[in-house]
Amino acid sequence: MTYPPRHVVLFAAALLSGCAGFSPDGGMEQVRDILPPQSGKDAALLRTPEDAQAARTIVAALLQKPLNADNAVRIALLNNRDLQASYNALGLSEAALVQASLPPNPAFKFSRLAGGGELEIERQIALNILSLVTLPARAEIAADRYRQAQFRAAGETLRVALEARRAFLRAVAARELVGFLGQAKSAAETAAQLSKRLGETGAATKLDQARNQVFYAELAGQVALSQRRAASERERLVRALGLWGRDLEFRLPAALPALPSKPRASAAVEIEAVRRRVDLQAARLEVEALAKSYGLTGATRFINLLEVGGKSKTVHEPDGSHRHERGFEVEFQVPLFDFGEVRQRQAEASYLEAVNRLTARAVNARSEAREAYQAYRSAYDVARHYRREILPLRKIISEETLLRYNAMQIDEFALLAEARQRIASTSAAIEAQRDFWLADANLTGAILSGGSTAVPEGGTAVAAPTEALGAH
16 A cells, blocks of 8 residues: 655644534533623533532532522523523534534545456545645634534623523512502402591591592502513513522512712723624634635635545466555646636625624714613613602602691692502502612623613602602
């Protein structure tokens, strides 16, 4: 058997020394480096039963105490199976990188021909020289693709983390509203029962009884609606965290976190978005990979396949003797009709498309960051306004109204109208606080990963005027 030229073998051996290998953690270390420390420390690929059990132990411990937003995010990063599927896709990309860094396998050929009194045995080994020559460039492009996959995995990690935080905030706000309306319902029920007893003694008119009863009935309806919404929000949180079975018995806090003493600063929010957003970093790598691919296409567009190999042949003569013939052969495709211009134009168009899309994404990222900050600051001002202005004033009005009612200066109708207004204001304050924390999460998303910067679901309720409430 005759082997390929010595310099070809040496070249292949040198390339083998630079082959990429599989990382011990499936590329997750680089993914965690991309993520902010507070968001990526719990990101993990669960490849073995031991990994899954370790994650399960952490999740079980976190569920033993009332959840907070940070622990909800930790559970989602360890327990969300859609996220694990994204990490599995990262493993596929790593396998593609390792494959691209390997030289092409040599092709062996063996043939035996008999006839005419002669027996010929032919042996051949061939290497794709073009693949060897372009191996470094192809490996570099594959490395860029792998880096893109890591950014996509980081982006999916941020998406899951932010959705878990949003779901937690909505669930807690819904639970807080149920608790408040339940307390108001209990007070209204007591007042309705007292009014009924007074009516039986003639101390309360039929109109007063009806007003108390309808107030209680309205609150009962609101409580039922709020309970249904709270159950729905809790299920959304369950899906975000990937929980089932006994894990569904987790406990939520009774109220949302207090507002921060001051809002975030607006300086450099656009720059931070352009610099840190993982989707923009992935798009930059796409442009770089296409630029390298374009250069490779230009270098090889005239030859699609080139193989060279050593060849030996043994010829058996009729008299029993045999002789060896050695040499080599080259096979290439002749560009008779396509001189590579189509491939060159396709590569150039793909590269320009990626550049324009990257530019558009950068423009959108700046706008989304501004919009998210404006929504964040507006939500903060509204929530603070309710907590510092409206609710304290509403408390004063309620106390003064009750004093005047006890002094028989106003009737029960005015007292009920004030109770309705107080309930509406407190409900609106809870929703405003929820909207602020959702806007805070959206701002983080706009800076790190992109995503919705829309007004939070439901908006903030506005307390109706006392006169309108009193029209019942």
